[in-house]
Amino acid sequence: MLFTRHKDRLWAVAVRTLGDPEEAADALQDAMISAFRQASGFRGDSAVTTWLHRIVVNACLDRMRRRAARPAVSGLDERAMDVLAPGPAGTDAAASTETSLDVMSALRTLPPDQQAVLVLVDMLGYSVADAAAVLGISPGTVKSRCARGRARLLPRLAHLRGRGDPYAAGAAPASAAPQDGTQLGNQSPSRRVSPAEGGGEPRL
Amino acid sequence: MRGHADAATLAAFREELLSARKAAQVSAHLAACPRCAALEAQLAEVTALLNRATAPPMPDALTARIQAALAAEAAARTPATAPAREPVPAMSGAAGHGGTQSTNGHRPGKDTGRRARWRDHDRSWLALRVAAVTAAVAVIAGGGYGVAQLLTGSSPAVNGAASGTGAAPNIKVKGPIPGMPAGGINAGPASGSSSSQRSVGTTAPLVIISGTNYQPTSLGAQASAVLQHLSGSGNSSARPGPTVAPAASQASLFPHLQACLIRISNGQRPQLVDLAHYLGHPALIVVLPGTNGAQPKALVIAPGCDATTANVLATAPLPRTG
Numbered sequence: 001m002l003f004t005r006h007k008d009r010l011w012a013v014a015v016r017t018l019g020d021p022e023e024a025a026d027a028l029q030d031a032m033i034s035a036f037r038q039a040s041g042f043r044g045d046s047a048v049t050t051w052l053h054r055i056v057v058n059a060c061l062d063r064m065r066r067r068a069a070r071p072a073v074s075g076l077d078e079r080a081m082d083v084l085a086p087g088p089a090g091t092d093a094a095a096s097t098e099t100s101l102d103v104m105s106a107l108r109t110l111p112p113d114q115q116a117v118l119v120l121v122d123m124l125g126y127s128v129a130d131a132a133a134v135l136g137i138s139p140g141t142v143k144s145r146c147a148r149g150r151a152r153l154l155p156r157l158a159h160l161r162g163r164g165d166p167y168a169a170g171a172a173p174a175s176a177a178p179q180d181g182t183q184l185g186n187q188s189p190s191r192r193v194s195p196a197e198g199g200g201e202p203r204l
Numbered sequence: 205m206r207g208h209a210d211a212a213t214l215a216a217f218r219e220e221l222l223s224a225r226k227a228a229q230v231s232a233h234l235a236a237c238p239r240c241a242a243l244e245a246q247l248a249e250v251t252a253l254l255n256r257a258t259a260p261p262m263p264d265a266l267t268a269r270i271q272a273a274l275a276a277e278a279a280a281r282t283p284a285t286a287p288a289r290e291p292v293p294a295m296s297g298a299a300g301h302g303g304t305q306s307t308n309g310h311r312p313g314k315d316t317g318r319r320a321r322w323r324d325h326d327r328s329w330l331a332l333r334v335a336a337v338t339a340a341v342a343v344i345a346g347g348g349y350g351v352a353q354l355l356t357g358s359s360p361a362v363n364g365a366a367s368g369t370g371a372a373p374n375i376k377v378k379g380p381i382p383g384m385p386a387g388g389i390n391a392g393p394a395s396g397s398s399s400s401q402r403s404v405g406t407t408a409p410l411v412i413i414s415g416t417n418y419q420p421t422s423l424g425a426q427a428s429a430v431l432q433h434l435s436g437s438g439n440s441s442a443r444p445g446p447t448v449a450p451a452a453s454q455a456s457l458f459p460h461l462q463a464c465l466i467r468i469s470n471g472q473r474p475q476l477v478d479l480a481h482y483l484g485h486p487a488l489i490v491v492l493p494g495t496n497g498a499q500p501k502a503l504v505i506a507p508g509c510d511a512t513t514a515n516v517l518a519t520a521p522l523p524r525t526g
Contacts, residue, residue, distance in 0.1 A: 003267075003270060003271070003274065004267065004271075007262060007267060007270075008262060011261075011262035011266075012259065015259045015260060015262075016257070016259050021260050021263070022513070025263065025266050025269075025508065028266070028270065029266075029269065029270045029273055032270050032273070032274060033273060033274065033277055036274055036277055036278070037277075096256070096258060097258065099253070099256070099257070100256075100257040100258045100259070103253050103254060103256075103257040104257060104259075107254070118254055122250075122251045122254035122255055123254045123255060123257060125255065140221070143219040143220075143221055144216070144219070144221055146215075146219060147212070147215035147216045147218065147219045147221060148212065148215065150211075150215045150247055150250045150251065151210075151211040151212040151214070151215040151247070153250050153254075154211045154243075154246055154247060154250055155211075157249075157250055157253055158246075160253055161246065161249055161253075
């Protein structure tokens with residue numbers, strides 16, 4: 001079955017695009033039902049992988065736009081936290097998880113179109129051509145959205161530079177994460193986008 | 205080039221989006237300006253940070269949930285007797301990393317892939333797969349409990365710990381849901397009681413594993429048959445006690461079973477909670493009493509159900525008996 005064959009890649013796209021496992025699960029299910037219904041429209045002139053990705057990405061973008069229309073929804077961080085926090089605090093894994101959450105939070109502040117290209121190209125390593133095929137846009141548009149998205153992210157990730165890189169950090173200060181339990185600091189201040197950046201952005 | 209380059213310009217430069225003339229200016233400036241060179245390095249680090257960001261793995265239950273949803277979708281549209289056909293689209297070999305073959309420049313209309321359209325499904329690759337499953341299941345599931353028994357014998361989820369009663373159907377009982385009040389979700393008497401709940405309706409809901417593979421067309425009848433069997437066996441020897449644990453693999457699909465039941469039962473007390481299959485996929489079958497004299501109804505719940513998400517795949521009223 002195509003779904004089982006591709007599910008891990010499709011999940012990777014959905015969960016990064018939406019940043020919330022529950023929403024990603026719903027989006028993936030919607031997308032697979034949608035793919036099922038559209039299957040007769042698939043003509044084999046685009047790789048089936050690309051076609052499936054496109055449906056998943058579009059399902060995610062639909063949800064992102066709906067979410068933007070009702071910005072009062074919150075709790076995404078917390079739910080993501082629950083799933084993202086498998087390791088004890090204070091470990092490399094926990095530090096890496098925290099960095100991931102910060103990166104995801106910053107990414108969420110971008111327009112959906114920029115998020116989508118950065119998820120595919122920078123997070124998942126898709127080529128510009130592949131991302132363009134998945135999104136149904138030109139490679140040039142992919143590049144310009146990538147460039148604009150990275151430039152916008154730059155100040156929002158400034159506090160992470162040199163952190164969370166297991167190769168560069170060496171003896172990274174463990175004080176950043178509490179070591180008193182398995183719960184990854186829910187109220188870690190670094191998780192928040194700095195207030196200076198936050199004005200006018202939809203709450204996550 | 206006057207002044208320093210900003211991040212947007214440098215990002216465009218890195219993507220070779222600038223004109224040749226402008227790019228040459230930026231390049232020359234970068235060579236001479238440590239500040240802008242540092243900014244460019246930081247842009248590269250943005251990509252590195254994004255690339256290192258991890259995400260939670262796909263939940264195990266999600267695969268089953270989506271497969272069940274696809275099966276339900278197929279069942280709603282595809283006759284169970286649909287002949288299997290050859291798979292149509294050749295698989296791209298580029299499944300591994302994002303489809304490196306997808307550089308054909310195919311640009312569909314903006315809405316392609318967006319709107320779910322009800323088209324003919326002759327070439328549906330998913331339908332082919334699911335139709336085959338449906339047809340296979342239709343052969344063995346005649347809708348009656350006895351036929352469903354055939355399934356339990358070979359089902360790995362039902363290993364015969366409860367087979368001591370000879371011909372008795374191999375129903376496994378999980379027992380009261382931990383934490384569920386003994387009087388049920390709602391302390392009041394169950395409404396719409398019928399004869400079939402005579403014995404199962406007097407204590408906390410039992411979670412059983414009947415081994416039934418429920419079908420869309422016979423959902424109500426199958427649930428009714430399981431209920432009748434339970435009430436029948438309750439008369440003679442002691443009703444199967446909470447001794448047999450369910451197969452872990454099945455129970456693990458509903459880690460939030462109690463919250464799920466509270467969510468879907470709406471204050472009513474389930475007459476039946478069956479960790480079973482629907483169209484061959486793991487599913488929870490719940491029978492709720494009918495309200496205002498209506499027949500009880502059976503609900504098919506996909507894995508992943510919890511306090512906030514019901515995941516109801518299908519519902520059907522139980523047939524009137526007697």
